[in-house]
Amino acid sequence: MANVWAQPHQQYTTPDALWQREWFSAKYAPPLPTALHEWKHAGKIGFSKLFQMIMLENPPIWLPEVAINAVLPMPISTTRRLTRGFNQCDELIDVLVKQYGWRVLPNQAIFRQHKAAQSTLNKAQRINNIHDSFQIKYDVRGLNILIIDDILTTGATLTELTRSLKNAGANHIYIWVVARR
Secondary structure, eight states, X not given: OGGGBOOSOOBOOOTTOXXXXXXXXXXXOTTHHHHHHHHHHSOOTTHHHHHHHHHHHSOOTTGGGSOOOEEEEOOOOHHHHHHXXXXXXXXXXXXXXXXXXXXXXXXXXXXXXXOSOGGGSOHHHHHHHHTXXXXXXXXOTTOOEEEEEEEESSSHHHHHHHHXXXXXXXXXXXXXXXXXX
């Protein structure tokens, strides 16, 4: 698996990002794409341990510098959760919370409308598809929130969630993903 580990300093800066900092823990290179797909879409929950390990072994270098008040696994729609049987980002959070002692925002804190899967769309379609998909149902005013996700592709979903959180009063948003495409 050594070929999937990212090099030191996986700090990436997305142009015009609404979030403060982002980090990816591994390269999006074989065999990682296949494993992520099998985990997320074929229900091979055993891959959770691999991705947890990747994140634990390669945390953001900026993590000690930021004050995280709450962690948010990327929300999925109720329909998608029922179809998959799980939210893969909830699986990532479990081990990270034990390691860092963070407070996790409750599952019902963010409502995500069910829409076409982002993975089936191009960048322009993703931006349009995800627009106004998140409803913040929790008081996030003044919080510094770390969003945990499996993969950052175009950034459309993370941008829309960040926008929604900031509109609801969140202070700073940080992003940590397993891999960045």
